[in-house]
Amino acid sequence: xxxxxxxxxxxxxxxxxxxxxxxxxxxxxxxxxxxxxxxxxxxxxxxxxxxxxxxxxxxxxxxxxxxxxxxxxxxxxxxxxxxxxxxxxxxxxxxxxxxxxxxxxxxxxxxxxx
Amino acid sequence: xxxxxxxxxxxxxxxxxxxxxxxxxxxxxxxxxxxxxxxxxxxxxxxxxxxxxxxxxxxxxxxxxxxxxxxxxxxxxxxxxxxxxxxxxxxxxxxxxxxxxxxxxxxxxxxxxxx
Numbered sequence: 001x002x003x004x005x006x007x008x009x010x011x012x013x014x015x016x017x018x019x020x021x022x023x024x025x026x027x028x029x030x031x032x033x034x035x036x037x038x039x040x041x042x043x044x045x046x047x048x049x050x051x052x053x054x055x056x057x058x059x060x061x062x063x064x065x066x067x068x069x070x071x072x073x074x075x076x077x078x079x080x081x082x083x084x085x086x087x088x089x090x091x092x093x094x095x096x097x098x099x100x101x102x103x104x105x106x107x108x109x110x111x112x113x114x
Numbered sequence: 115x116x117x118x119x120x121x122x123x124x125x126x127x128x129x130x131x132x133x134x135x136x137x138x139x140x141x142x143x144x145x146x147x148x149x150x151x152x153x154x155x156x157x158x159x160x161x162x163x164x165x166x167x168x169x170x171x172x173x174x175x176x177x178x179x180x181x182x183x184x185x186x187x188x189x190x191x192x193x194x195x196x197x198x199x200x201x202x203x204x205x206x207x208x209x210x211x212x213x214x215x216x217x218x219x220x221x222x223x224x225x226x227x228x229x
Contacts, residue, residue: 032216043118043205043220044157089157093216101147101170102218106156 004092004105015114019077023090023105026071030092034102035064035075038087044104047075047088077110085112116140118221120206126227132194135224137206138187144211147218148181148191151203160204163189164211196228 004025013019025033031052036044050057050064050073057064063076077084087109091102119138127133139146147162161171166183174181178197183189193200203225207218 034216041222043207043222044218045220046217049216101159101162102216103159104149104157 004090004103008108009106010109010111012111012113013080015080015082015112017080019075019080019084019110019112021075021077021088021090021108021110023073023075024071025073025090025092025103027092027103028071029094030103032093033064033066033073034091034093035062036089036091036104037084038089038107040086044089080110080112082112082114085110118206118208118219120204120221120224122224123222124225124227126229127196128229129197130195131228132192133196133200133226133228135191135204135206135226137189137191137221139189139206139208140219141187142210143208143219145209146183146189147207147209148189149205149207149220151205151223152201157205160191193226196226198228201226201228 034049035047037047038044048059048062048064050066055066061078066073087107089104089107091104093102118140121136145164148160149157150160151157160173161181162169163183179193181191203223205220205223207220209218
């Protein structure tokens with residue numbers, strides 16, 4: 001069945017380092033991908049998205065890379081800060097299908113030490 | 115904009131009791147989703163509605179679970195009878211209709227503990 005998964009459940013980095021969080025998806029029909037950040041005790045919050053007609057998209061300190069050939073995407077966080085400590089989820093969906101829902105991976109816990 | 119509002123934030127109940135979780139989506143959003151989050155299974159989609167109509171409830175674990183959306187501003191997720199394995203954080207999320215930007219707006223969640 002359809003699944004979205006992350007390669008590593010935890011990632012520990014030093015403040016100022018760059019972080020890379022990886023994700024794989026299985027559904028070839030997925031054409032829309034989102035990264036969410038979830039802080040303790042809160043709901044997931046949108047970080048950045050990318051559509052399948054792109055292979056890279058940049059935001060503020062974050063970059064998402066998409067490799068459709070191997071069904072892999074990654075989230076890169078530049079100059080990681082303690083406030084970036086959270087659980088990060090990737091999710092996939094079909095943007096042109098209004099009646100579909102996002103499928104989430106299990107999440108990677110990012111710990112930033114100062 | 116108050117965002118998606120869920121209640122209660124925390125619920126502790128005993129096995130066999132009925133649990134009702136509530137959600138108020140963002141005004142104007144056509145879609146409403148219920149997700150369940152556990153350490154073992156992550157975020158699982160339970161059910162979602164479009165314009166108050168249930169579209170896909172294949173994620174609802176058992177007949178003990180039911181969800182309703184009587185109007186555009188309110189939805190409930192009910193568990194009757196509750197069991198310890200239902201303990202989880204239940205999230206409600208909403209989003210506008212087409213164009214589907216895909217972004218879901220989540221509430222703060224309802225943490226359910228069934229003893």
